Each structure stands twice: as structure tokens, then as C-alpha cells.
Amino acid sequence: MFNDFKVLDEGPVYVQLKKYVQDMIVKGHLLEHQKLPSTRELSKLLTVSRNTVLNAYAELEQDGIIYAVKGKGHFVGKVTTLKTSSIIEMDWKKRLNDTTLLADEIDLIRQDIHWQKGMISFISIAPEEKLFDVENFKRAFLTRMSIEGDIVLNYGYAKGYKPLIDYLLGYMEMKGVDISNKDIMITNGFTEGLDILLSSFAKKSGRVLCENPTHHAALKLFRMHGLDIHGIDMSDDGVDIGQVEQDLAEKQFDFAYFIPSYHNPTGIVTSSEKRNAIFQLFSKYQIPIVEDGFNEELRYTGSHLAPLIAFSGSGNNIVYIGSFSKILFPGLRVGWILADKELISYLESMKRARTIHTSTLDQAVLYQYLQDGYFEKYLKKARSVYKKKYELARQACMQYIPFSRITGDGGLHLFIELEEGVDARILLEKCYNKGVVFYPGDVFFTNGRGNNTFRLGFSRLSDEDIIRGIQIIGDTLKNDMRG
Amino acid sequence: MFNDFKVLDEGPVYVQLKKYVQDMIVKGHLLEHQKLPSTRELSKLLTVSRNTVLNAYAELEQDGIIYAVKGKGHFVGKVTTLKTSSIIEMDWKKRLNDTTLLADEIDLIRQDIHWQKGMISFISIAPEEKLFDVENFKRAFLTRMSIEGDIVLNYGYAKGYKPLIDYLLGYMEMKGVDISNKDIMITNGFTEGLDILLSSFAKKSGRVLCENPTHHAALKLFRMHGLDIHGIDMSDDGVDIGQVEQDLAEKQFDFAYFIPSYHNPTGIVTSSEKRNAIFQLFSKYQIPIVEDGFNEELRYTGSHLAPLIAFSGSGNNIVYIGSFSKILFPGLRVGWILADKELISYLESMKRARTIHTSTLDQAVLYQYLQDGYFEKYLKKARSVYKKKYELARQACMQYIPFSRITGDGGLHLFIELEEGVDARILLEKCYNKGVVFYPGDVFFTNGRGNNTFRLGFSRLSDEDIIRGIQIIGDTLKNDMRG
Structure with missing residues (x-):
């Protein structure tokens, strides 16, 4: 008992001790009305200062978890025994409405391709943290x-x-x-x-x-x-x-x-x-x-x-x-x-x-x-960084990607439309195997179209990755999408 | 022109100048393709550094609001003229659904008695900021x-x-x-x-x-x-x-x-x-x-x-x-x-x-x-302060208020039930005139009852105001609520 208490680097020691004792009580390792070690004993046992133990006990007392008897020491207070007999397993899905199930179904995050570290990802249009x-x-x-x-x-x-x-x-x-x-x-x-x-x-x-x-x-x-x-x-x-x-x-x-x-x-x-x-x-x-x-x-x-x-x-x-x-x-x-x-x-x-x-x-x-x-200052800096990336990405698309249309007058992404019939999801699958991912465009359409479109977010990529990634997409389009 | 520009204490001067010029353009005081004062002229006119003007112009240019012609200076850019002929006045209330109108109707903040400074207010149960x-x-x-x-x-x-x-x-x-x-x-x-x-x-x-x-x-x-x-x-x-x-x-x-x-x-x-x-x-x-x-x-x-x-x-x-x-x-x-x-x-x-x-x-x-x-530390301090206020408020209620029931085992407020038939809203009106306000209890009831109840939040009041306020409520109940 008490010998598995370890002082961590985080937070005051008395709080850690308080939690440790509380945990033992809640889990039933210390029983109702059981006497706790004296503050002197415990401080010696754990090699922490006596003040630490005093503080921990004082807070536990204030929380109603332990109580003090004058001249006798500290005791474990009344703890609700929670050995409940009814373990209820509800089927929550059946208790939710259609809107919630729909929200879950169309939640893009859940459908996202789970890209791995080291991949070149054009998915995000969040700002670059380093900026x-x-x-x-x-x-x-x-x-x-x-x-x-x-x-x-x-x-x-x-x-x-x-x-x-x-x-x-x-x-x-x-x-x-x-x-x-x-x-x-x-x-x-x-x-x-x-x-x-x-x-x-x-x-x-x-x-x-x-x-x-x-x-x-x-x-x-x-x-x-x-x-x-x-x-x-x-x-x-x-x-x-x-x-x-x-x-x-x-x-x-x-x-x-x-x-x-x-x-x-x-x-x-x-x-x-x-x-x-x-x-x-x-x-x-x-x-x-x-x-x-x-x-x-x-x-x-x-x-x-x-x-x-x-x-x-x-x-x-x-x-x-x-x-x-x-x-x-x-x-x-x-x-x-x-x-x-x-x-x-x-x-x-x-x-x-x-x-x-x-x-x-x-x-x-x-x-x-x-x-x-x-x-204003930040915007100036951000604009100049993003503008460079934007121009780079656009130029790379012009050079490598056989698109039928490219749009994007600024911002943090470009939108590519391929020839009719080229499936951007299949392209994505093939690019994924080569370590490049992007956002399929169909999710943005109101009427199930856009299978031949995708979005390229470049805000968080290095210049090299922008070029290399777009080159890979282009090569895949040219070489792996036939037949 | 330009002579009503005033440097304020807040924010960089070039940003202020930028906004000032932008404002004049947007409001139509400066016209499309009109030449702006040279940076030298403007810095002299406004007694700001030339750099300030240069920075302001550079940002306006980047925003597409002005443009520069080499060797000729800066000019007001293309501004959309917004003298629209259609001023549409919609009746928004008619375009809102019942839930929104209900939210507005039962919004307590809007029904709240508008207490004035200097009053003793038992309305809030928000924590005391000074703590x-x-x-x-x-x-x-x-x-x-x-x-x-x-x-x-x-x-x-x-x-x-x-x-x-x-x-x-x-x-x-x-x-x-x-x-x-x-x-x-x-x-x-x-x-x-x-x-x-x-x-x-x-x-x-x-x-x-x-x-x-x-x-x-x-x-x-x-x-x-x-x-x-x-x-x-x-x-x-x-x-x-x-x-x-x-x-x-x-x-x-x-x-x-x-x-x-x-x-x-x-x-x-x-x-x-x-x-x-x-x-x-x-x-x-x-x-x-x-x-x-x-x-x-x-x-x-x-x-x-x-x-x-x-x-x-x-x-x-x-x-x-x-x-x-x-x-x-x-x-x-x-x-x-x-x-x-x-x-x-x-x-x-x-x-x-x-x-x-x-x-x-x-x-x-x-x-x-x-x-x-x-x-944990803060909670300790807060508890001891609020506990004192709680005890004080409870004691004052016992002493001054002829309640039929009082509840509140801690926290930042007490709840008072008066004799059946005593209307807490009328009490509130009378107390308001004496500079004391509290929360009528009926708003907490599911079934329109609770007219004889009210809530006293004491967290943000001084000891003196707690006692004085409760005394006034008590006196009002005893003296002004008959007949």
C-alpha cells in the first residue's frame, strides 16, 4: 500500500498525492473508516515533505473524502459503494435521429483517405503553422x-x-x-x-x-x-x-x-x-x-x-x-x-x-x-509566402497536369477539372500508392457530378513537395489512367 | 482633403493612414484614377515620416485599392460604384421560424429587470471576478x-x-x-x-x-x-x-x-x-x-x-x-x-x-x-470565500426573511419559497424601488408554478450588501406585501 506512488514532473506533488489517495479510496483499496497513515509516517514512507502530506490530507478532508478525528488522525470517509447490479447496454444508434446519422454519414473526415507520414498531402487548406x-x-x-x-x-x-x-x-x-x-x-x-x-x-x-x-x-x-x-x-x-x-x-x-x-x-x-x-x-x-x-x-x-x-x-x-x-x-x-x-x-x-x-x-x-x-503585418507576410507557393503550384500544374480547366485566383488552393470520364477517385488511389494525396472534387458538388475534379491545397507544403507532388499526379494521369 | 487625419494612440500609424485613405476612396471622396499626393508631400502635410506614407501606399497597392505608375506616382484604383438603386427592406421576422421567435420570446435576458448601477443585485450566479x-x-x-x-x-x-x-x-x-x-x-x-x-x-x-x-x-x-x-x-x-x-x-x-x-x-x-x-x-x-x-x-x-x-x-x-x-x-x-x-x-x-x-x-x-x-489551489481559495458568503447569506435569510422553505447546500445561491399566494414578482417590483433585485423563481418551473419563489445569487456581492439586501427583502415582505 502506498509504495507504488511515484512523483511525476507535472504539477504540485501534494496534488499528485491527493489524487493517488483519492484513487485508492474510489477503487476500494482503502475502506470506509479505515485509518490512514499519519502525515509523519507517510512523508517518511514516500520521501516527500510533511507539508505535502498535510496539504493533500487537508484537501481530501475539504472534499469530504477523508475525515479527521482530533488526536487520532485521518480516516477514510463514507464512500458510496458503486457495485451496481444493473449494467445497462443501450443501443445508442437506435436512439439517435436521422439528422445525426446523416451528419455522421456525410462527415468527410471519416471518409478521408488516411494518409501517412511522409506523404505529400494536398488535402489541407489550413494555414501553415510555421508562419x-x-x-x-x-x-x-x-x-x-x-x-x-x-x-x-x-x-x-x-x-x-x-x-x-x-x-x-x-x-x-x-x-x-x-x-x-x-x-x-x-x-x-x-x-x-x-x-x-x-x-x-x-x-x-x-x-x-x-x-x-x-x-x-x-x-x-x-x-x-x-x-x-x-x-x-x-x-x-x-x-x-x-x-x-x-x-x-x-x-x-x-x-x-x-x-x-x-x-x-x-x-x-x-x-x-x-x-x-x-x-x-x-x-x-x-x-x-x-x-x-x-x-x-x-x-x-x-x-x-x-x-x-x-x-x-x-x-x-x-x-x-x-x-x-x-x-x-x-x-x-x-x-x-x-x-x-x-x-x-x-x-x-x-x-x-x-x-x-x-x-x-x-x-x-x-x-x-x-x-x-x-x-496587417502578418497578412503582408502571409500573402507574400502564399503568393509564391500559389504561383509555383499553378506553374507546375500548367507544366505537368493535362487538365481541361484550372481555376484559383489566389488563396491557398487550386481546383482542377480533368477531361470528362477521367475519375479523380481512381487517380487518387493510384497517387496514394505513390505517396501523394489530394481532395476529390465530387464532395463539393450539389448534384453528384465533379467526378473528374479535385482540389489541391498547397499552403502547408514545401516548394519541393509542391512541384514533386504535382509532377507525380501529372505522370500518373498521363501513364496510369489509360484503358 | 487629408487635413482631418489624426494620429491616434492605438496601432501603427501607417495602418491608420492606410485606413484613412481607403475610407476616403470607398466613400467616394477620392475618385477613380485620381492622383494621390506624393509620399513626400503627404508626409510633410501630415507631419508623419515618409516611411509611414510609403508603407501605407504599399499596402493599399497590394490590396488593389490604389495603383502606381512608374515616374508618375500613385493613383486611385478601380472602385466599384455602389450607388445601388435597389434598397431592399425585408421583414426579417416573417422569414424566421417559430423556434427562433420562441428563443427570443423566452430569452430571460430580454425580460430581465434592468437594474441600475449602485443597486444590490442577487441576480447573477457568475463567479466573483476579483477572485x-x-x-x-x-x-x-x-x-x-x-x-x-x-x-x-x-x-x-x-x-x-x-x-x-x-x-x-x-x-x-x-x-x-x-x-x-x-x-x-x-x-x-x-x-x-x-x-x-x-x-x-x-x-x-x-x-x-x-x-x-x-x-x-x-x-x-x-x-x-x-x-x-x-x-x-x-x-x-x-x-x-x-x-x-x-x-x-x-x-x-x-x-x-x-x-x-x-x-x-x-x-x-x-x-x-x-x-x-x-x-x-x-x-x-x-x-x-x-x-x-x-x-x-x-x-x-x-x-x-x-x-x-x-x-x-x-x-x-x-x-x-x-x-x-x-x-x-x-x-x-x-x-x-x-x-x-x-x-x-x-x-x-x-x-x-x-x-x-x-x-x-x-x-x-x-x-x-x-x-x-x-x-486545486484556486478552488481552495474560492471555496473558502464563497463558503463565508454562503453562511452569511443563509444566516441573514434565517434572520430577516419569513420564508416557508429555504434550500441551498453550498454553491453560489440560495432558493427561497414564500408562503403560498405571496407573489415574488410583486416583491421584486417593490424591492427594485428600494434598490434590490433578485431572480424570480417562476422561470425555473416546468408548469407555471413557483410564483412564490425566488433565487438569491450572492457570489459577487460584498458582505455588507448581502446583509443589507436580504434585510431589505425581509422588511419589504413584512411591511409592504399585505393587503
């Missing part, structure tokens, strides 16, 4: 904590952390948005923003219009919310406006979802003319648009393009969801919804009911980081 | 960031941050839980945990059984999920077992929700015997229990009580939701669901679809804080 500006992030944290550490650590508001909201309102105003009748609610990233919207919108036609292909996380949520998804083909400057026009004339839609700024997965930037056309059309039909501001900060060339919500002026028909996740720190779950004031007020009630509020710590540190100008 | 262990929290942050800052800031896993999950599994094992067939998923606090469960459970009877009164955030979610809520009255050691027995025999339930450890709002701790009885009954009827581990760390007296999930042994019929929010840092939104492994795997897909994952920063810093033993 992270950890030092300035620490600085921002310490600054904010010294200003109002107690507020950062206590409850906040469902709508979000006020300084961050104000900063982002200013940020969006800089993009040409009339914020006079609008407000911002902070969410746990883009994904929660979209989910809250989908959970709040009334289902009338039950139909959503979006680009085809589109962001798979959005597709997943549309499916989970039981929406009928209506995809519009894309040309190189955005959706096919003629098709949109025709569909709006023929069908009812509850809302549209667009990623005009840097489209996922195609990387297409919707032109200013098309933005205007989209805005006019949906205004005419009084159908709201949910605009996904994805990665608009990561364009490397071209003139400034106003987001769709800027076109609405003092109107309220566009709901914008923003996030810095793909550029800054995805580990911080912070996104925002910019929309009509009244709408935000309703969404706020939903947010409060569902998660109370987004981490104040995340919001406060992000605010300080932005406010101190670190974001 | 926060900000220094050790900073330490934990810096430690974790130096170990793996880049990982903390990048994407994590839907299930949560592995070191934290492992820590919490050990923590729950210490409470007597058999974790062999169980797993933990980290959530954005208790609330998201419950919401994900409610969103995942299949609706069969559509009926939930719970204590009456119970946690209002849970009640709100039950209502939003369209559940039929069946409340069981409470005696001083937990629910009325006879009533539970009868109800289970007569009706179908999808699941039960219990707060055995420190019940909100009554503060009742369910006895070991009742825990066992509850477990046996629900096992017999094969109805799962969702156990809310609310504040079990904040009991000041009594022996260790095993949570309900410990009774299930290697069975899987109890789902436990935990959180340190009320004790540690509510601003960090971290809670956890401990349950059957297979169930956790399904919940993980839901979590991934809805919020991707909980802030890695929050999880990682919390982990380090726990791991370094700061939690």
Missing part, C-alpha cells in the same frame, strides 16, 4: 489581460465582445458597407454562423440556391437542415447569370448562398459586374443572400472588389458571414455575422440559447491583435 | 504557447484537445466513474453540450422527465426542441422517488435530465440513497439519463458523493455533462460530455458539422491550468 505570429499573439494576450483580465475571463454577451464588434463594423465599413442599419454578432467561426442562420430561417420553399460546386461544410449543413439544394454552374468570373435568372423566374427559393470573394473549392473570384447582376436579380425577387466572405483577404492581384453586402446600401437583404480563420488562427473559433439589426437581435437569442456566447478570451485576444496592427 | 487567478492563468497560457503555440493556434479536432480530454477522463475516474467504455467530447460549455444532445436524440415519446424547478437554460432548450416537459417535485434530498416511479410506470419518456450534485435553482444535493434509487429506476425502464454535473465542486460540507454516471459501472445509460464555468472562468467556453464511446462518436459528427471544434486556445490553456495544479 504563425506566435510572439505578437502572446503580446496581444498579455496586453489584453493586463487591461481587463477579469472581464476577459468572466461571462460575456451573446452578441459578442463589444470592442471586437466595433472593430469589425469599422473593418466592414472600409469595404464599402453601409453599417448604419446593421449589426454584428460574433460566432464560433463561419460554421456556427451558417448553422445558426439555417436554424433560424423559416422553411417555405425549403430550397436554397448556391454555386455548384460549393463549400462542402455548407453543403453538409444544407443537407442536415433538410434543404433542397439547387446548384448553379460557374464560369470563370462567377455563376452563370442566365441560369440564375431562369431559375428565379421558375422556382421559389428561401435564400441563396454565395462565396463571391474567393470561392471554395474553385478559387474563382466573382467579377464586379456579376456581383452587381446577382444583387439586382435577388433584389428583384426579394430573396435574401447569405454571403460567405471566405478568404477575401487572400487575393494576390486585381483591384479591390466590394462584397455583395456593400451593394445593398442601407437595404437589409444580404447577410454576410466573415472569418479570419483561414488566414489567422483557426484554433481560435471566431467568425461574425453582419446583417440587419433586427435580424441580429433574433439570432442573438438563438446564440444565447445554444452556446451562451463565443469564448471571450478568443475574442479579446483577437481584438487586441487586430487593434495593434499585427494583423 | 480570478489571472496571474496563474497568464502563466498557464505562456507555458502552453511555448510548448506548442503553433498547434494551439491551428485547427484542432471536433472531439477536442487530446491532453484536456485525457485529463478530464482521469478527473472523472477519480469520481468513481468506470471510463473503460466511455469517451469525452469537449463542447462550448454545458449549454452547447445539452443542445447537441437534444439535437441528436430521436424523438419517440417526445417527453423529458426532470426536476421541478430546474435550470432555466435547460428548460429553454427543451422548449425550443419541442419537448413535452414533465417536472418532478423535489424534497430536501432530491426528487420525489414515488412520483418518478409512478410516472415511469404510466408514461413513455425519451430521457431524463437531472442535476443531482448541486441543483439549480434550489441548491439541493441529491442524497446517495436517492441517486441509487434514481439509477435503478431508470435502468429498469431503459431510459437514459442526462446528468448535469453543475457545480459539484462547490459543496462546502458533507461527504463525497459519486455522480450518477458512476453508478452505471461499465453500462452506458448515463450521459454526463460537465463544466468548470461557474467556478473557474466562464469567459472560456469549455464543457464536456462524458458518455458511451459510440454515442460520443456520433456526437462528434454533429459537433464537426455545427462548429468544427471548440477553441483550441481555451482548451489548451485550461488544460495547462489544471495540469499545473492551479485549479
Whole structure:
């Protein structure tokens, strides 16, 4: 007894001892009312200081796990005996609803090819960790904590952390948005923003219009919310406006979802003319648009393009969801919804009911980081690194891959369309055997198409791996995909 | 032009200048292709360094907002003119579903009495900010960031941050839980945990059984999920077992929700015997229990009580939701669901679809804080402070308030039941006029009762205010509530 206690490097010794004793009691090795060794004995036995034992016993006593009898020492307290007779095995799957089973079924992570270490993976479009500006992030944290550490650590508001909201309102105003009748609610990233919207919108036609292909996380949520998804083909400057026009004339839609700024997965930037056309059309039909501001900060060339919500002026028909996740720190779950004031007020009630509020710590540190100008500096650095990788990847694709179309006007990935009939999943299988993996494009399509497409994320790869990987994909296409 | 530019204390000057110029362009004060002042001119005009102007222009150029012509200077780029003709005013309320309108309607924050500064408020049960262990929290942050800052800031896993999950599994094992067939998923606090469960459970009877009164955030979610809520009255050691027995025999339930450890709002701790009885009954009827581990760390007296999930042994019929929010840092939104492994795997897909994952920063810093033993130390301090306040508040209630029942075995609040017919909302109105507010109890009841009850949160009040406030409530009850 007690002789298997070992002092570890982590955490105070008295806490370790406390846990050790508690564990023995809970597991039944020490019995109710059994006398414990005196503090003197135990300190000698374990070669720890007597104070350590005193502290451990004091806490165990406070927790009601042991009790002291004056002049007699410490004893094991009343422990609920948990030798229960009923071991219940429920079949949980049968107790879950269809949405949950669907979420599981269409969960891409579970279907992912399990790539191994040493492989060249074009799967991720997460930012490169080595670029992270950890030092300035620490600085921002310490600054904010010294200003109002107690507020950062206590409850906040469902709508979000006020300084961050104000900063982002200013940020969006800089993009040409009339914020006079609008407000911002902070969410746990883009994904929660979209989910809250989908959970709040009334289902009338039950139909959503979006680009085809589109962001798979959005597709997943549309499916989970039981929406009928209506995809519009894309040309190189955005959706096919003629098709949109025709569909709006023929069908009812509850809302549209667009990623005009840097489209996922195609990387297409919707032109200013098309933005205007989209805005006019949906205004005419009084159908709201949910605009996904994805990665608009990561364009490397071209003139400034106003987001769709800027076109609405003092109107309220566009709901914008923003996030810095793909550029800054995805580990911080912070996104925002910019929309009509009244709408935000309703969404706020939903947010409060569902998660109370987004981490104040995340919001406060992000605010300080932005406010101190670190974001601009970081963006500059990140842009120059990613731009080089982008150009390299694009050039390699031109050189090695026999594509029928390549898109991607910036950002952290390219999208490749192969000849009709070439199956990207078979290509993936063959490349996998050669140590290269990428994202099959079919998962982004609304209608089961896209078998001949794939996405290449290059943000986390070295220059050498980008070239070598693309070369391998190209060679495989040329040599192993016939017959 | 340019003469209203003012250098502020916050952030680099070149960023401020960049924003200023961008703002003028976006607002149309500078026109397309208009020449900008040379960097030399502008630096002189604004009395900022030339480098500042150079940096600002360089960034504006990179953003595509201005362009440079060699030997000629900088010019305003192509700006989308946003003088849109369609200003759309949608009636958003009509486009929202009933759940959202209900969430708004039952949002307590909106109904709250708007207390003013200087008032004595017994409304909050959030922890006292002055107690926060900000220094050790900073330490934990810096430690974790130096170990793996880049990982903390990048994407994590839907299930949560592995070191934290492992820590919490050990923590729950210490409470007597058999974790062999169980797993933990980290959530954005208790609330998201419950919401994900409610969103995942299949609706069969559509009926939930719970204590009456119970946690209002849970009640709100039950209502939003369209559940039929069946409340069981409470005696001083937990629910009325006879009533539970009868109800289970007569009706179908999808699941039960219990707060055995420190019940909100009554503060009742369910006895070991009742825990066992509850477990046996629900096992017999094969109805799962969702156990809310609310504040079990904040009991000041009594022996260790095993949570309900410990009774299930290697069975899987109890789902436990935990959180340190009320004790540690509510601003960090971290809670956890401990349950059957297979169930956790399904919940993980839901979590991934809805919020991707909980802030890695929050999880990682919390982990380090726990791991370094700061939690135990803090808990010790917090317990001793809150215990004093608790005893003071309880004593003051005994002395001044003519209650018919008072409950609360620890924690941060007491629950008062007045004589039948005494309306706590009228009492609140009268106390409000004297500068004292508290939480009316009716909001916690499943069936519209509880008009004669209220909750007193004392965690954030000084000793003097606790006594004075309770005295005022007592006096008001004795003097102003007749006739």
C-alpha cells in the first residue's frame, strides 16, 4: 500500500498525492473508516515533505473524502459503494435521429483517405503553422489581460465582445458597407454562423440556391437542415447569370448562398459586374443572400472588389458571414455575422440559447491583435509566402497536369477539372500508392457530378513537395489512367 | 482633403493612414484614377515620416485599392460604384421560424429587470471576478504557447484537445466513474453540450422527465426542441422517488435530465440513497439519463458523493455533462460530455458539422491550468470565500426573511419559497424601488408554478450588501406585501 506512488514532473506533488489517495479510496483499496497513515509516517514512507502530506490530507478532508478525528488522525470517509447490479447496454444508434446519422454519414473526415507520414498531402487548406505570429499573439494576450483580465475571463454577451464588434463594423465599413442599419454578432467561426442562420430561417420553399460546386461544410449543413439544394454552374468570373435568372423566374427559393470573394473549392473570384447582376436579380425577387466572405483577404492581384453586402446600401437583404480563420488562427473559433439589426437581435437569442456566447478570451485576444496592427503585418507576410507557393503550384500544374480547366485566383488552393470520364477517385488511389494525396472534387458538388475534379491545397507544403507532388499526379494521369 | 487625419494612440500609424485613405476612396471622396499626393508631400502635410506614407501606399497597392505608375506616382484604383438603386427592406421576422421567435420570446435576458448601477443585485450566479487567478492563468497560457503555440493556434479536432480530454477522463475516474467504455467530447460549455444532445436524440415519446424547478437554460432548450416537459417535485434530498416511479410506470419518456450534485435553482444535493434509487429506476425502464454535473465542486460540507454516471459501472445509460464555468472562468467556453464511446462518436459528427471544434486556445490553456495544479489551489481559495458568503447569506435569510422553505447546500445561491399566494414578482417590483433585485423563481418551473419563489445569487456581492439586501427583502415582505 502506498509504495507504488511515484512523483511525476507535472504539477504540485501534494496534488499528485491527493489524487493517488483519492484513487485508492474510489477503487476500494482503502475502506470506509479505515485509518490512514499519519502525515509523519507517510512523508517518511514516500520521501516527500510533511507539508505535502498535510496539504493533500487537508484537501481530501475539504472534499469530504477523508475525515479527521482530533488526536487520532485521518480516516477514510463514507464512500458510496458503486457495485451496481444493473449494467445497462443501450443501443445508442437506435436512439439517435436521422439528422445525426446523416451528419455522421456525410462527415468527410471519416471518409478521408488516411494518409501517412511522409506523404505529400494536398488535402489541407489550413494555414501553415510555421508562419504563425506566435510572439505578437502572446503580446496581444498579455496586453489584453493586463487591461481587463477579469472581464476577459468572466461571462460575456451573446452578441459578442463589444470592442471586437466595433472593430469589425469599422473593418466592414472600409469595404464599402453601409453599417448604419446593421449589426454584428460574433460566432464560433463561419460554421456556427451558417448553422445558426439555417436554424433560424423559416422553411417555405425549403430550397436554397448556391454555386455548384460549393463549400462542402455548407453543403453538409444544407443537407442536415433538410434543404433542397439547387446548384448553379460557374464560369470563370462567377455563376452563370442566365441560369440564375431562369431559375428565379421558375422556382421559389428561401435564400441563396454565395462565396463571391474567393470561392471554395474553385478559387474563382466573382467579377464586379456579376456581383452587381446577382444583387439586382435577388433584389428583384426579394430573396435574401447569405454571403460567405471566405478568404477575401487572400487575393494576390486585381483591384479591390466590394462584397455583395456593400451593394445593398442601407437595404437589409444580404447577410454576410466573415472569418479570419483561414488566414489567422483557426484554433481560435471566431467568425461574425453582419446583417440587419433586427435580424441580429433574433439570432442573438438563438446564440444565447445554444452556446451562451463565443469564448471571450478568443475574442479579446483577437481584438487586441487586430487593434495593434499585427494583423496587417502578418497578412503582408502571409500573402507574400502564399503568393509564391500559389504561383509555383499553378506553374507546375500548367507544366505537368493535362487538365481541361484550372481555376484559383489566389488563396491557398487550386481546383482542377480533368477531361470528362477521367475519375479523380481512381487517380487518387493510384497517387496514394505513390505517396501523394489530394481532395476529390465530387464532395463539393450539389448534384453528384465533379467526378473528374479535385482540389489541391498547397499552403502547408514545401516548394519541393509542391512541384514533386504535382509532377507525380501529372505522370500518373498521363501513364496510369489509360484503358 | 487629408487635413482631418489624426494620429491616434492605438496601432501603427501607417495602418491608420492606410485606413484613412481607403475610407476616403470607398466613400467616394477620392475618385477613380485620381492622383494621390506624393509620399513626400503627404508626409510633410501630415507631419508623419515618409516611411509611414510609403508603407501605407504599399499596402493599399497590394490590396488593389490604389495603383502606381512608374515616374508618375500613385493613383486611385478601380472602385466599384455602389450607388445601388435597389434598397431592399425585408421583414426579417416573417422569414424566421417559430423556434427562433420562441428563443427570443423566452430569452430571460430580454425580460430581465434592468437594474441600475449602485443597486444590490442577487441576480447573477457568475463567479466573483476579483477572485480570478489571472496571474496563474497568464502563466498557464505562456507555458502552453511555448510548448506548442503553433498547434494551439491551428485547427484542432471536433472531439477536442487530446491532453484536456485525457485529463478530464482521469478527473472523472477519480469520481468513481468506470471510463473503460466511455469517451469525452469537449463542447462550448454545458449549454452547447445539452443542445447537441437534444439535437441528436430521436424523438419517440417526445417527453423529458426532470426536476421541478430546474435550470432555466435547460428548460429553454427543451422548449425550443419541442419537448413535452414533465417536472418532478423535489424534497430536501432530491426528487420525489414515488412520483418518478409512478410516472415511469404510466408514461413513455425519451430521457431524463437531472442535476443531482448541486441543483439549480434550489441548491439541493441529491442524497446517495436517492441517486441509487434514481439509477435503478431508470435502468429498469431503459431510459437514459442526462446528468448535469453543475457545480459539484462547490459543496462546502458533507461527504463525497459519486455522480450518477458512476453508478452505471461499465453500462452506458448515463450521459454526463460537465463544466468548470461557474467556478473557474466562464469567459472560456469549455464543457464536456462524458458518455458511451459510440454515442460520443456520433456526437462528434454533429459537433464537426455545427462548429468544427471548440477553441483550441481555451482548451489548451485550461488544460495547462489544471495540469499545473492551479485549479486545486484556486478552488481552495474560492471555496473558502464563497463558503463565508454562503453562511452569511443563509444566516441573514434565517434572520430577516419569513420564508416557508429555504434550500441551498453550498454553491453560489440560495432558493427561497414564500408562503403560498405571496407573489415574488410583486416583491421584486417593490424591492427594485428600494434598490434590490433578485431572480424570480417562476422561470425555473416546468408548469407555471413557483410564483412564490425566488433565487438569491450572492457570489459577487460584498458582505455588507448581502446583509443589507436580504434585510431589505425581509422588511419589504413584512411591511409592504399585505393587503
